[in-house]
Amino acid sequence: MAIRRLGVMRLARLAAACSLLVAGASAMAQDAVKIGCVLPLSGGSAAVGNQTRVGILAAINQINAAGGIKSMGGAKLQAVFGDSQSKADVGVSETERLIQRENVSVMCGSFNSAVTFPxxxxxxxxxxxWIVVGAVKDEITERNFKYVFRVNNKATYDAREQLDAMDLLAKETGKEVKRIAMLYEGGDWGRSHAANIRKFAGERKMELVFDEALPAHQVDLTSQLLKIRASKPDALILALYTPDQLLFTRQFTEQRLDLPYGVHSVGGGMEDPSLYEVIKPAAVAYYFVQEDWQIDMLDVNKDPLLHEADAFSKKELGYGMSAYVAQGMTSAYVIKDALERAASADREKLRESIAATDITSGPALFTGYQRIKFDENGQNTFAHGVISQNLEGKRRAVWPSENRASDTKPVWPVPSWSAR
Structure with a gap:
């Protein structure tokens, strides 16, 4: 009898131990995977930073609602944000906080190249x-780093695309750009873009007749606009964040400066929906914008996840999808894909999994890419943008020609102010 009671007690203890193991495994499966995101949530780039934040949250909500990371027992994703304020030192300290105190498994951000680089x-x-979001400075992925990956374009790609679009429109019409002016913000992003434009324009035998960086906290662009007028360019290339872009657009419109082949913005403020909320459509008519996503994606892609994110963006921001919302979504879905393959939130295993990324379908491609695959430097070599033109109040893709809708007819050259 005693032996029988001993056996029963052992079985009870074994059952209890098994229950604890099952409960522990269940608890582990439910542990959230922390994603650290440094973004400019206040300061000059706050509008862009908050759009990116909404994109990250939209994707995480979708991933968690679909069962989380299945290879990790349904683990949920949790975004932990840090505000860089568009300042390099703040971005660095927020990165240290998220990694060392919040113990995040992976980082993303941080839009401003001057913040992202350090x-x-x-x-x-x-x-x-670290999954780079938005920042394009070439050197970010040219330092032989092993933990830094960029999904979007680098500055070299952006500059080449702007001039490729000019070449395409010249080929289609027989009317080419010969003289270029360039105005850009004075930080890492603007100067990097300007350097690449100089290189590619020189290769194409285009003359650069005006080349100037804006000082910080500029409040009047009259001097720059007068110099641009005097240099008589065929086209003007801009690389400006939202505040400077808004100032430029207002004063450019007031001065009614005619440029035969228009204004060509490399994203920045011209991709920011908040800018369009405070200016009249006529002020940006015929503008060309190097977009960081397929601007008319909502018209051509009927994936319910995309339209769900568009509705979420409208709820959170007051307007729908943008390049920055799309880029935020892409970063979260790239991380989700890597976690599924790694089946672990261990930083080293996750790094190896991100390096092996090869995505050819799904929500990670909402930006308009056909593929995401990183080279040995961590750059997605399949990244590309789309050049749009503002036609009848709507930005329509005009380059590459494969992305142009059949009813989109680029206007080249653009009408003078007196003819509008």
Whole structure:
């Protein structure tokens, strides 16, 4: 009898131990995977930073609602945000906080190249993978880093696309750009873009007749606009964040400066929906914008997840999808894909999984890419933008020609102010 009671007690203890193991495994499966995101949530780039934040949250909501990371027992994703304020030192300190105190598994951000460049150094030192969102400075992925990956274009790609679009329109009409002016913000992004434009324009035998960086906190562009007028360019290339772009657009319209082949913005403020909320459509008529996503994607892609994100964006921001919302979504879905394959939130395993990424379908491609695959430097070599033109109050894709809708007819050259 005693032996029988001993056996029963052992079985009871074994059952209890098994129950604890099952409960522990269940608890582990439910542990959230923390994603650290440094973005400009206040300051001059706050509108863009908050759009990116909404895109990240939209994707995380969708991923969690669909069952989380299935290879990790349904683990949910949790975004932990840090506000860079568009300042490099703040971005660095927020990166350190998220990695060391919040113990995030992976980082993303941070739009401004001047912030992203030093912040990714912190991630590299701490062996924490970082998915770059928005920042295009070439050198970000040219330092032999092992933990830094960029899904979107780098500055070289942006500059080449702007001039490729001019070449395409010249080929279609026989009317080519020969003289270019360039105005850009004075930080890492603007100067990097300007350097690439100089290189590619020189290769195409285009003459650069005006080339100037804006000082910080500029409040009047009259001097720059007068110099642009005097240089008589065929086209003007801009690389300006939202505040400077807004100032430029207002004063450019007031001066009614005629440019035969228009204004060509490399994203920046001209991709920011908040800018269009405070200016008249006529002020940006015929503008060309190098977009970081397929601007008419909602018209051509009927994926319910895309339209669900558009509705979420309208609820959170007051307007729908933008390049920055789309880029935020892409970063979260790239991380989700890597977590599924790694089946672990361990930073080193996750780094290896991100390096092996090869995505050819699904929500990660809502930006308009056909593929996401990183080279040895961590750059997605399949990244590309789309050049739009503002036609009848709507930005329509005009380059590459494969992205142009059959009813889109580029206007080249653009009408003078007196003819509008």
């Amino acid at each position: 912040a990714t150094e912190v991630a590299e030192r701490n062996k924490t993978p």
